[in-house]
Amino acid sequence: MKVEFKKVRDFGQVINDTFTFIRQNLKPLLKTYLIFCGLFVLAGMLTMLLQQYKTLNVVNDITRNHRNFSIFGSEKVFGFEYFLTILFSLASYASMSVAILSYITLYVQKGNQIPTNEEILGYFKYYFFRVFGSSILLILMLIVSVFFCVVPFFYLFPFVAMMFPIMVFENGSLGYSFGRSFKIIKDNFWITFGTLFIMWIIVYACMTFIVLPSTIFSMIGVFTHNTPHISVAATLITTVLQSLCQVFTIIPIVTITLSYFSLVEQKESAGLMERIAHFGNTEKPIDTRPEEY
Template sequence: MSPNMELAKPRDFGEIISDTFTFIKENFKPLLKYFFIFCGLFLIFSAASMILIEIKAFNFYDSSYDPNAFDDSNAFSRVFSMIGGLLVYAVFMVLQYVALNVTVFCFMTLYRQKQNTLPTTEEMWGYIKYYYLKILGSNILLYILLIIGFMFCLVPGIYLSPIFALVTPIMIAENTSFGYAFNQSFKLIKDNWWSTFGVFVVIYIVLYVINLIVSVPSMILGAGNVFLHLTKNSQALSLPISIITTLLQSVSYFFHMLMVVAVGVVYFSLTEMKEGTGLMERINQFGTNEPTPGPEPEEY
């Protein structure tokens, strides 16, 4: 049996991409397990809010052809309700995105700390409940900065995107503040911006193709749902189709883990290249290892 993948080592462009897929392949079952445990609640809420939005949209469409049910005040209330639903959905999507990032980066951090072995559910929960609100607040601030950057001819936003992506893994892996992680992300990516950006572009293209393939059934069902609303007996099937379409889209969100793992691999690679922390840890262990054979005591 081959040993588990070492996270803390320098990598070139191709090795980062290949090791991203290798890490997911070696740890697919535990990653899938923790995805549903720690992100499942947000998936349910975001899916439920999207289903409600679709129902309201179809009801609004149907009522627009009913002169007895459609008036200006009713239309205003329906539009306002749909906007409110979209805002609720956006909030749950942000919470879901942060949960995914925190889950994956906590998993990778514990995996490295435990010398390339799997973390337990209790260890994962301890890390996630400690970091989630910290990462949520820092991500909201980063979103605002990115929006401002994209408003200035897109270039600042594009430049800052790979740098800001490293803030979350730095905060979790090094248990540090947002300010330190913010400054450290610029130091780590110095002289490596183009290679890091190239990795994220390649992973994004792969992720886009995967999502496109997975979303084909959703698009077919969505088109069928719209077509059914043009028929007389559409209400019986519109809700089940909306539920199935939304569930397919929610499950496909798991594949976004590909980008998160790529960010983690980039972080550990850049850290090893710049600081050599993994090498120093291995050197320090030479003088502490027991000469007698046997299993090492478990570390917490």
């Protein structure tokens, strides 16, 4: 049975339905990810590789010659590639959020039918720059919150995460989405925070499991040389694996989407009213996708 988004869920149901939906739509979700996010992920990976290569050369040069890290070394480390890496990382997450949220929006509108790439493209072009620009401002806000004893960061975390589904599902602006997220999460903060927190732990555990072997190999190289030396090859392999592991970010995006629909349904009963309006209509939704031969 396909996952129905417009329904109230508890903590366990959100987590279970996250993996159920991903399992039912694994191939089209991965296809959507590769088509709409692949270029940003590849660009981010290349700039990160260049950044890591330069950083390792600086660090290894310092350890070989027993020098202290200076402002000149920092200029080599925090160069143009460093800022490009940050930019493409934000673009990767924004593109992933928009692509997956667009997929789910159309999936719900079409009566749990898989949308076409052309349909997703229309949503993607409309929302990408809005989400990308908003993500830059929100990241700056979260960075500032870290300096206030970290507590504001964890408090704002679920509200910020909820803003992107609101932008896509309700065509909301940054200001509207920010206020709307507080409205629908009100009285449900801890369950929303806990659900997202558990999902991110699962995601980071999966990423760590994949990246761990190359990280261990790199650490062995540090302690087995006469002078501390970080393996360039192992570090670059780790960087590539980290970039590929970004696909796991699909999981929390689906989770926050299910939480959004659950909270909206709990407060506004939009899905219930829709089902009442269509009560007695036994016709199946029309599949508007082009036929494949």
